[in-house]
Amino acid sequence: MGVEEMAAPGAGRHVGTVAIVTGASRGIGLGIAERLVAEGGKVVITARKPDALAEAVEHLGGRANAVGVAGNAADEAHQEEVVEAARSTFGGLHYLVNNTGINPVYGPMLDSDAQVARKVLDVNLVAAFSWIQRAVKAGLGDAEHPGAVVNLASVAGLGASGTIGWYGISKAALIHLTKELGYELGPDVRVNAVAPAVVKTKFATALYEGRESEVAAAYPMKRLGVPEDVAGAVSFLLSRDAGWITGQTLTIDGGVTLGGAL
Structure with missing residues (x-):
């Protein structure tokens, strides 16, 4: 489904805004970019693979709506290039969505090594943190559209999982980073996070592939998440409708953590 065919519950909500969405050639990141464009915004999206990024830009309606910049999300020169692309192509920068994440190990933490943990x-x-630092220093937001950041955390950062420990630890730290910067950057920039449970993307296939019905049965909503579930929440947190919300993490989990499960 192309952006022009999407329903836009918040149509017009992001007119005049420019967002950077990292890790957005597919999955949750692309879903967020779709939602922002459908609601009137412009996006600069990033990913490692140029071909996949070019396809995503085309899906978003081409250069009128989106620009793709390929590179490694942890590379500071790449971050600088992306921030500059937002300002030079669309004339400003209002929002940052930190969606890039990795989880190269699955299983008990003691079976991993320190090098993996550092990565x-x-x-x-x-x-x-570096993305936020660069975006804020470049002038995130303006009088009409105040600056806002949303970090993609995870329910894995809310408790122990037994299988994706380092990923969970990184997300727990990201949740605390959200609180710290929400406190430090107000009133000019709001910083919030979302913590999804299992969302049906290529990134999460190891958590449900071949047993989706079994996994979904643990959720009160009796289904796994889809990128659109996260995209709507991110759009809200970036918007003026969330203008008095900062330093918070919104759990998007189909109710699965209500029973203590992760």
């Missing part, structure tokens, strides 16, 4: 923390936490 996970570098991409999922330190790079997210």
